[in-house]
Amino acid sequence: IARLGDEYARVSIVQSGIGNISEGDVKTALAGSAHALIIGFNVGIDSVAEPLARERNVQFEFFNIIYKLTERMEELLRSAQPKRTVEEIVGRAKILKVFSSRKDEHVFGGAISEGYLGKNSTVRIVRRKVVVGEGKLLNIQANKQNVDRAEAPSEFGAQLESSFEPAEGDIIECFTSKIV
Structure with missing residues (x-):
């Protein structure tokens, strides 16, 4: 059980022993952590400890x-893990020509080298x-x-909303984000 978990959520065994869960076990759990859980394996709980x-x-x-x-501990650890955003690059393109730039709107032409670029997609500009x-x-x-998606290998024109010109x-990286 102590080996379960990863860098985001771990099991910390505060105390282990034999026999029924006692009032002392409950007090130790109270002193330990706000997320303490007492686990009993093939035991019961004392009549004083349960109401406490x-x-x-x-x-x-x-x-x-x-x-x-073990399954229950793994389930608890999964639910305790912080949510993370994972990004996946789904396409790359090289900007061949910038046609116009006004404030936060830019029109350019490029060539997709891998994957695809999608309308309303979030992109990174890499220089x-x-x-x-x-x-x-x-x-x-x-x-x-006008298309919703352009795939490699092809040339395209695009209108980009960005505060960066x-x-x-430059390389345009199209990516998706999901929370795991």
């Missing part, structure tokens, strides 16, 4: 099958391998037709 645990909102659970205990800005693709054209030679 309920009164003080100390959680306790009992198991008699080891894999059920010399350094991210210099982010924006949103408001419109994409392929063969002078793109330049010829």
Whole structure:
């Protein structure tokens, strides 16, 4: 059980022992952590300890099958992990020509080298391998037709909303974000 978890959520065993869960076990849990959980394996709880645990909102659970205990601990650890945003690059393109730039709106042409660019997608502007800005693709054209998506290998025109002005030679990275 002590080996379960990862860098985001871990099990910390404050005390272990044999016999029924006692009043002392409940008091130790109260002194330890706000998220303390008393685990009993093939044991019960003393008649004094149970009302104290309920009164003080100390959680306790009992198991008699080891894999059920392990599954429950893994479930608790998953729910305790902080939510993280994971980004996946779904397409890259090189800007070949910037046609116009007004305030936060830029029109340019480019060539998709891998993946795809999608209308309303969030993109990064990369210059010399350094991210210099982010924006949103408001419109994409392929063969002078408005499209929702342009895929590699192809050339395209796009309208970008960004406070950063793109330049010829910049790389546009289209990415998706999801919370895990």
